[in-house]
Amino acid sequence: xxxxxxxxxxxxxxxxxxxxxxxxxxxxxxxxxxxxxxxxxxxxxxxxxxxxxxxxxxxxxxxxxxxxxxxxxxxxxxxxxxxxxxxxxxxxxxxxxxxxxxxxxxxxxxxxxxxxxxxxxxxxxxxxxxxxxxxxxxxxxxxxxxxxxxxxxxxxxxxxxxxxxxxxxxxxxxxxxxxxxxxxxxxxxxxxxxxxxxxxxxxxxxxxxxxxxxxxxxxxxxxxxxxxxxxxxxxxxxxxxxxxxxxxxxxxxxxxxxxxxxxxxxxxxxxxxxxxxxxxxxxxxxxxxxxxxxxxxxxxxxxxxxxxxxxxxxxxxxxxxxxxxxxxxxxxxxxxxxxxxxxxxxxxxxxxxxxxxxxxxxxxxxxxxxxxxxxxxxxxxxxxxxxxxxx
Amino acid sequence: xxxxxxxxxxxxxxxxxxxxxxxxxxxxxxxxxxxxxxxxxxxxxxxxxxxxxxxxxxxxxxxxxxxxxxxxxxxxxxxxxxxxxxxxxxxxxxxxxxxxxxxxxxxxxxxxxxxxxxxxxxxxxxxxxxxxxxxxxxxxxxxxxxxxxxxxxxxxxxxxxxxxxxxxxxxxxxxxxxxxxxxxxxxxxxxxxxxxxxxxxxxxxxxxxxxxxxxxxxxxxxxxxxxxxxxxxxxxxxxxxxxxxxxxxxxxxxxxxxxxxxxxxxxxxxxxxxxxxxxxxxxxxxxxxxxxxxxxxxxxxxxxxxxxxxxxxxxxxxxxxxxxxxxxxxxxxxxxxxxxxxxxxxxxxxxxxxxxxxxxxxxxxxxxxxxxxxxxxxxxxxxxxxxxxxxxxxxxxxxxxxxxxxxxxxxxxxxxxxxxxxxxxxx
Numbered sequence: 001x002x003x004x005x006x007x008x009x010x011x012x013x014x015x016x017x018x019x020x021x022x023x024x025x026x027x028x029x030x031x032x033x034x035x036x037x038x039x040x041x042x043x044x045x046x047x048x049x050x051x052x053x054x055x056x057x058x059x060x061x062x063x064x065x066x067x068x069x070x071x072x073x074x075x076x077x078x079x080x081x082x083x084x085x086x087x088x089x090x091x092x093x094x095x096x097x098x099x100x101x102x103x104x105x106x107x108x109x110x111x112x113x114x115x116x117x118x119x120x121x122x123x124x125x126x127x128x129x130x131x132x133x134x135x136x137x138x139x140x141x142x143x144x145x146x147x148x149x150x151x152x153x154x155x156x157x158x159x160x161x162x163x164x165x166x167x168x169x170x171x172x173x174x175x176x177x178x179x180x181x182x183x184x185x186x187x188x189x190x191x192x193x194x195x196x197x198x199x200x201x202x203x204x205x206x207x208x209x210x211x212x213x214x215x216x217x218x219x220x221x222x223x224x225x226x227x228x229x230x231x232x233x234x235x236x237x238x239x240x241x242x243x244x245x246x247x248x249x250x251x252x253x254x255x256x257x258x259x260x261x262x263x264x265x266x267x268x269x270x271x272x273x274x275x276x277x278x279x280x281x282x283x284x285x286x287x288x289x290x291x292x293x294x295x296x297x298x299x300x301x302x303x304x305x306x307x308x309x310x311x312x313x314x315x316x317x318x319x320x321x322x323x324x325x326x327x328x329x330x331x332x333x334x335x336x337x338x339x340x341x342x343x344x345x346x347x348x349x350x351x352x353x354x355x356x357x358x359x360x361x362x363x364x365x366x367x368x369x370x371x372x373x374x375x376x377x378x379x380x381x382x383x384x385x386x387x388x389x390x391x
Numbered sequence: 392x393x394x395x396x397x398x399x400x401x402x403x404x405x406x407x408x409x410x411x412x413x414x415x416x417x418x419x420x421x422x423x424x425x426x427x428x429x430x431x432x433x434x435x436x437x438x439x440x441x442x443x444x445x446x447x448x449x450x451x452x453x454x455x456x457x458x459x460x461x462x463x464x465x466x467x468x469x470x471x472x473x474x475x476x477x478x479x480x481x482x483x484x485x486x487x488x489x490x491x492x493x494x495x496x497x498x499x500x501x502x503x504x505x506x507x508x509x510x511x512x513x514x515x516x517x518x519x520x521x522x523x524x525x526x527x528x529x530x531x532x533x534x535x536x537x538x539x540x541x542x543x544x545x546x547x548x549x550x551x552x553x554x555x556x557x558x559x560x561x562x563x564x565x566x567x568x569x570x571x572x573x574x575x576x577x578x579x580x581x582x583x584x585x586x587x588x589x590x591x592x593x594x595x596x597x598x599x600x601x602x603x604x605x606x607x608x609x610x611x612x613x614x615x616x617x618x619x620x621x622x623x624x625x626x627x628x629x630x631x632x633x634x635x636x637x638x639x640x641x642x643x644x645x646x647x648x649x650x651x652x653x654x655x656x657x658x659x660x661x662x663x664x665x666x667x668x669x670x671x672x673x674x675x676x677x678x679x680x681x682x683x684x685x686x687x688x689x690x691x692x693x694x695x696x697x698x699x700x701x702x703x704x705x706x707x708x709x710x711x712x713x714x715x716x717x718x719x720x721x722x723x724x725x726x727x728x729x730x731x732x733x734x735x736x737x738x739x740x741x742x743x744x745x746x747x748x749x750x751x752x753x754x755x756x757x758x759x760x761x762x763x764x765x766x767x768x769x770x771x772x773x774x775x776x777x778x779x780x781x782x783x784x785x786x787x788x789x790x791x792x793x794x795x796x797x798x799x800x801x802x803x804x805x806x807x808x809x810x811x812x813x814x815x816x817x818x
Binding site for chain 1: 407408409410411416417418421422423424425426427428429454455467471472715716717718741743744745749751764765766768769770771794795796797798799801803815816817818
């Protein structure tokens with residue numbers, strides 16, 4: 001490799017004056033001009049001078065990414081013609097650094113380049129992203145519990161929360177990734193319970209803070225250069241940070257009068273399990289902006305764990321019990337029981353979220369261990385066959 | 392990558408979804424339930440039926456009453472669901488005190504009915520297990536001369552006898568009128584049809600210058616006839632004490648209700664012990680109450696009488712004030728029971744913090760040591776009054792009482808039933 005770089009440097013150094021009989025340029029060309037000149041020289045079959053024509057501008061980083069792609073593409077072809085595959089590969093790697101998303105096709109590029117491209121990839125190994133969005137939780141009752149011995153009806157209007165987080169995709173190949181995230185989510189639910197025995201009513205606005213740790217397998221594919229849909233499925237571990245409830249109990253009197261009991265939000269973290277897990281599925285679209293992406297993602301996360309702490313749903317948060325009170329603070333009847341006639345059901349929470357985010361792929365141009373050239377041959381054969389039919 | 396996929400699938404398979412098929416219904420094992428519809432309902436006593444259902448006894452007072460406070464009786468299943476609920480009573484306010492299951496599988500209920508704010512009569516009723524009234528009666532007590540007198544009767548408990556029932560309590564009708572003789576112990580006997588026993592049975596007993604209350608009267612013999620044990624309390628000065636205070640007192644009554652023996656006193660000289668709980672044990676009787684010291688501080692008081700010996704009297708296996716520091720100004724209600732494991736559960740009230748009264752439950756080993764480091768407190772804001780405690784066949788505990796619910800300053804009082812495990816916890 002070092003030897004070939006030395007050779008390239010030597011060619012660049014002596015190129016302008018010893019160009020196999022080509023005349024040295026009389027006027028100092030711009031880098032744009034040199035690129036055009038290199039293309040002309042290539043078309044004219046003057047291959048040996050091309051590295052020296054492009055060398056200085058590339059070394060001085062005078063080209064835009066698009067120009068670099070054009071230059072290195074010429075150099076790749078030159079080196080392949082000159083039977084210098086190592087330098088060709090090196091040029092292709094540099095091309096991928098300039099445009100990691102560059103993918104030659106048999107229709108648009110020489111077949112040698114297409115074959116060469118199969119030996120290299122710029123697919124990022126890791127792709128970090130950040131996300132932000134809204135969510136709504138679906139209340140899934142396992143057992144209905146109540147302080148009332150009479151039948152009741154309940155409504156669970158949707159309560160909107162939000163989430164933000166970050167994640168990292170470990171890309172197995174261009175399509176498959178293993179992804180992990182850490183998300184801070186504000187979730188909750190609303191419930192209105194009407195007791196048939198006395199027509200009294202309890203409402204709760206539950207407010208919960210969660211740390212979610214989803215891990216999932218993602219399949220991505222490209223519709224075109226800019227739009228990349230993806231689907232995924234996996235699991236999530238969920239850690240409850242805090243939970244509180246804003247309760248209201250309305251005692252509806254037969255004469256129409258109401259006695260409403262309400263107060264500040266009650267901490268009910270102790271009444272819920274702090275660890276739970278979920279399965280999740282989702283789909284979304286990435287939209288390319290430069291080398292990076294914006295994305296939109298819709299996710300359904302189905303809670304699998306009973307969120308009610310079966311041994312604590314009747315107890316007040318110990319932190320809010322005055323220690324000078326008689327009895328163990330862990331076993332004081334919760335305020336939501338006596339004041340609001342509310343005891344937590346055994347329940348799960350499903351969550352639907354939509355997130356928007358930003359993806360910054362960490363491209364890493366590299367040679368692949370095993371080139372996948374069969375598909376190229378197949379494509380070429382198919383194209384040849386279809387052209388033959390046309391004729 | 393394929394291994395990671397397998398790992399994910401395995402994790403998914405291993406961690407199942409919680410559902411009714413994987414999680415037990417908690418209502419089978421523990422709950423808090425508030426009974427009664429509009430208005431205030433109190434809970435005073437309960438009885439477990441042979442089929443595992445329970446009948447709860449208390450009172451109800453709607454927001455806009457058309458009658459007085461009524462007796463409120465509800466039959467519930469072991470999960471607390473209401474099977475039926477009924478109200479009984481007249482135009483006057485009623486008070487609920489005790490409910491028992493009779494040998495004929497009926498229910499007997501006793502309490503008071505107000506004629507005036509200072510004149511209560513005792514009230515007794517029998518019901519079928521479906522809540523159908525069989526008989527009822529209310530009446531005033533007779534004095535020692537057999538004359539019906541106007542006074543304030545306050546029923547405590549009822550005991551079934553082979554031919555009827557024995558009602559204990561107290562009355563302001565006293566055998567020897569005197570300003571210091573505020574109450575005599577009441578022991579009213581009725582036939583199974585709830586008609587009063589004839590004049591041969593003396594309905595009152597008490598000291599001439601003391602406040603006497605009978606809490607429970609039971610047959611002393613297996614036949615149910617002949618003699619009776621009366622358990623109560625009095626502020627009569629015991630022979631061994633020099634300072635007047637309330638003590639527990641036991642009599643043996645003869646077949647006419649007259650004392651058959653000298654009374655036995657139990658209690659500390661420096662405190663007032665008032666009885667409010669009774670339970671049978673295999674070897675004697677459990678008595679509970681509240682002990683109030685001279686500063687007004689209250690605590691639970693527990694006596695295990697043991698089996699009385701004809702010559703030596705009551706052995707008193709246990710005679711102990713528990714140092715729970717319950718506060719002051721308590722109603723004095725307690726309930727006691729011996730569990731299937733042999734330990735004693737003692738239910739009472741506490742008012743130790745912020746003038747807020749709650750139920751309190753503690754467990755005492757049969758050697759007198761408190762089994763729990765801290766008592767269990769049940770209640771919310773406001774005045775919560777305990778009723779009774781009983782043990783179910785699965786060793787879980789059922790506790791009835793009254794809790795103030797809803798808005799602390801204007802919420803309703805509700806008959807409250809709690810089912811907990813043998814540690815008093817919702818688990």
